[in-house]
Amino acid sequence: MVSNAPDPNPIPDIPEEIAGLRMTRQRQEIYRILIEQRNHPTANEVFMRAKDRLPNISLATVYNCLEALVQHGIIRQVNFERESSRYCPNLREHGHFHDATTGVIHDVDFKPGVSLADVLNLPPGAVIQDVEITLRGKLVAP
Numbered sequence: 745m746v747s748n749a750p751d752p753n754p755i756p757d758i759p760e761e762i763a764g765l766r767m768t769r770q771r772q773e774i775y776r777i778l779i780e781q782r783n784h785p786t787a788n789e790v791f792m793r794a795k796d797r798l799p800n801i802s803l804a805t806v807y808n809c810l811e812a813l814v815q816h817g818i819i820r821q822v823n824f825e826r827e828s829s830r831y832c833p834n835l836r837e838h839g840h841f842h843d844a845t846t847g848v849i850h851d852v853d854f855k856p857g858v859s860l861a862d863v864l865n866l867p868p869g870a871v872i873q874d875v876e877i878t879l880r881g882k883l884v885a886p
C-alpha cells in the first residue's frame with residue numbers, strides 16, 4: 745500500500761561533519777541506512793543494504809565507515825554474546841530486548857524519571873558511565 749501521509753520521522757539531511765568526523769558520501773550513506781531502519785543490523789546486513797546505493801562499496805569499507813562512526817560517538821556498537829556486532833544509531837541511554845522468537849532487537853528506554861540507582865543496589869559512590877542492558881525473552885499477547 746502506498747501512503748501519501750508525510751513520513752512521521754523524516755530522515756534529516758546528514759551534515760558534512762558530525763562530531764569532528766568528515767562525513768564522506770560513504771559514511772553518510774552508512775549512517776542513513778542505520779537511521780532509516782533501526783533494527784540493529786550487522787555489518788554484513790549494512791553492506792547488503794549499501795550495495796543498492798553504492799554498487800562499488802566493499803565490506804571492508806563498510807567496516808571502516810562503521811568503525812569511524814562508532815569512534816566518534818555517532819552510533820553505538822552493540823554486542824550480544826558471541827554474535828556479530830550490531831549497530832544502533834540511538835544515542836539515548838537505553839537497553840535492548842532480544843525477542844528470541846523473531847530475532848528482532850528492540851530498543852528499551854528507561855521510564856521518565858527512573859534512574860538505575862532506584863532499582864539496583866549499586867556500590868557506594870558508583871558513577872555509571874556506560875549502560876549495557878540486554879534482556880532476552882519473547883513477546884506474548886498482553
Ligand SMILES: [Zn+2]
Nearest residue numbers: 832834840851
Ligand atoms: Zn539500540
